[in-house]
Amino acid sequence: MRIVVDLNRCQGYGQCVYLAHEVFRLSGQEALTYEPNPDEEQRLHVERAAAACPVQAIVLDRLDGTEGSTTP
Template identity: 60%
Template sequence: MRLVVDLNRCQGYAQCAFLAPDVFAMHGDEALLYDPHADETQREQVLRAVAACPVQAILVDDGPDVPDPPGPAGGDAAGRGPSGVR
């Protein structure tokens, strides 16, 4: 299960860290740390955390596993290769 958190939307209410502490954790008062590739055994807790988020900042992506975007040598997240061309 892949998780995406909109860290610009997250306000640090920490409901997710309370409901799924093995996946989400607060670092300080406002910074959220989370495992973007949460284990399937955590699904129930994660779904509760998603539902409890007051600003709806958490998305569960159940689609096929998509590899992380390539680094600078392999192009960028927009799909452009090292030369900047698609």
């Protein structure tokens, strides 16, 4: 799956790290890093993280990679 985090919006609450720790990490207190194309098996965790983000900074692929899965 594909995600992108709007890091202008992100305020480092860290809810995503708690809910999907294999996909999101904090470097220090506030700097978020993440795996932009996590394995499909992470989907439930990532969707929970996106729903829990207090500033709604996590953007999920709305096509589930259907179009992008082959080279456009």
